[in-house]
Amino acid sequence: MKKITRGSSITSLVLATMMIAGCGSSGSTGNSQTSSQPEAAKSAAPAATTAAPAAADKAAKISWWGAWNEDQGPGDMIKEFNKKFPNIKVEYVKFANTDEGNVKVDTSLIAGQEMDVFFNYGVPRVEARAKKKLLQDLTEFISKDKFDVEAELGKEIYKQDGKYFGLPVSSLTDSVFINKKLLDEAGLPVPKSWSLDEYKEYAKKLTKGDGPARVYGTSDFHSLYYWTMPVRSVLGTNAWYNKDGASNFDYAGYKKALEFKFAMENVDKIQYPYTEIKSTKAQVFDLFMQKKTAMAVASNAISRFIGDTTQYPRDFITTVAPLPTLEKDQKQNLNNGLHYFGYLSMNPNTKEKEASWQFMKWLATEGSIHLAKVGHIPTWKKTNKDALVKVMFGEDADKKIDLEAFKRVVLDYDSVSYNDTIFTGYAELNKLLQDEAEKALFGVQKIDEALANMKKKSDEAIKNSK
Template sequence: MKKTTGLLLTGVMMGSVLAGCGSNAEPAKTTEGGAGDTKQVTLKVFTWLSEETMHWNKILPEFYKEYPNIKVDVNVLSTKDDAHEAMKKLDLAAASGQEMDVVMINDSTGYVQRAKAGMLAPLDDYLKADGVNYDSEYKATTQMEGKYYALPGRLLTWFVMLNKQKLDEAGLAVPKEWTWDEFMEYSKKLTRGEGPSKQYGTYFHNWEQYITLALINSPQSNKLVTSDGKPNINNDRVRKSLEIANQVQNVDKSARSYADVISQKLAYRNEYFSGKAAMIPTGSWMITEAAGTDTVPAKFESVFAPYPKYKKEDPNGATLANIDYMGVFSGSRHPKEAYQFTRWYSTKGILAAENMLSSWTKADLNKMIDGMVKTGKNPEMVNKASLEHVLGTSAPVKIEAPPTYMSDASKRYTSEVEKYLLNKQDLNTTITNAEKSIQDVINLNN
């Protein structure tokens, strides 16, 4: 989940890489009849996700059954799935002229930056030739300025994961729908004891998601900068987000303080799986971990609740959505085959891994859940009924392509919010300063 802070490439560097690249082959219908092709090619795929996370050894054999003429050379760019490290190496590989065919990018900001820098080839002609109606095919969009430069990889949606034993001890039911106010009440009721042995109701990490909780599942304008390039700070949803964080961390003390999180470099997995925190707002990558891993066996049953609503009358199921972006490198020597792999991966490939959710609308939800749970060491510790309810009713909000300077805007916002959570300035000052600081970033980039 670490975010890349920006491109290492300059326009000149990228220009020098792409100047010698020929135009892509004329698109032809590609997703059917792949096995009939005889030309043997090897694709260089650059990704930030390891074998442990992605299960490439499950994915590739299934691909070869349909496309025996295409071999795939997977290049993992990071250690321990560190996206920040991987994106640096990806940019350096492009700048140095390394052969690449398919690239995976970890977040929307990085995707926009690299698409605008010319790293990715548009896929619209290929999709049209295949008769793909994007909006009916995928839950999450990758459209940027009217074109598609990538297809969605893993779908990461958010929910609340709860320790069933702690819920039962407090006499609390598994929520089927709830608001952030109700979440905070649960957090208070789940808090027990004092000192080193204290059990906290919840845990908030120091990611931006935990200081934009009521904003990021808004149907529109769910980022810190609006689609027309204005600060999206001085509004009720951002104010509520900060009030939530302050309430649980500083007022109710039903979560570790922000000061503890950053000074002790706390790990969110440890806080939940050790039983220090009874529940945690988190993402779907944690499903397999709730079923137990080699390093962290599951010692208690986890249940799942929907992402809380901003207000009671909001529609049910609205949740933050993130995706990986997989696209064809604009300098690929095998653009047709690179598209074939990208398209197959975004549909059948993710399902073959059996450990993640897919954006493909034709994917079987129950099979995905079964696959994710069975990969764990303790699958019986995942309450499948509550998980099926949450994922079956979830409605990922539309992913909007952010401006290229979003990382800078996020850092400015976080810097001001830290002062608020560390009791160095009040809420109104925080809102005012954050809005001004983000406006400065916008002015600089414009």
């Protein structure tokens, strides 16, 4: 990956906040819990190709910071790690993956508090912290162990000046999850590829009922930035920016994507309306599992809900299709494949660097399968898909999920995907594209006005961030 030279406004925002914020307590994160599947994990995948250093035999104690409750999976991961490395004791600390929670991480790093290994959720977090030298350069550990990062984890991994400051141990995929029973009743096959127009036809045929009993054909994700995903299918990496570094919201695809969402929800009324999601704070996971929608655009985080038949008893299995493409005859869908999300990094001031590295390397490779317990997809190229599905859904996985479709679409380790490398004004752009689209969906402004405001304000945010 080329060196990233553009500055990040996120860095300035975080550091400005840190000047006035103390170490607040973590709020709750996550939703439904799933049970652990340790037996499946034992047969997860071949051992990592790198040998453990002799330093692993030395007694050490490290802390690991993440955004899940310990009993949602991290506790089991530590137990599995200690089966191989009993002399390295790991203490888990939870923080909220929110702006406030991440300020706590930053202030702890600057203040030199006890923190050894921690998650950065999203590349913008890694970039901001790396630029401020809050992350350990991993070069010496990678070189010493001859750890081939690209062979083990992939090529499009964030680097700064050619150096790694975190290992992408988990990924996210975005897909369309479908009630297979309703699909069969409508006489529709499971799509292996489709355009927005074809997706719309499915939604029409799957919509039925009225009032409280209405089943919408589909639902977009509850986070509003998902309306831009059809554009991602064409442009992929850095889709929010044009070749000159300004915002790209005057690209024709954005108008088509926003018009599509507006029509699906406010005209055809075959997609669960965002206005209702906003007013009730509903989540697409719940809407789908409660059969209020026949299809749902979601990340693989929905797997925690699909695997939970106690809280979500049901009479259907879930199948999966890729996100639809913007155009009908599109040659490539850049929404397919894995998108790096959970970067594991080391505090440069830790007193236990060898032990911290050993834990990081284990969780990035053979231990990564346990991340499925918290709904994340391991990035490790040698992940055993069959074992991974059992960890996610249990031994009776075939009664909950269409295994063939899930492995093909969600566990797609081969497709070319997108991973952004430009973050100038990134947080501001993310907020603007949601705020202006929301006004259009609520009828406060026309779509053309929303896009014009989006473009103008985003260009200003980019200019002010440089």
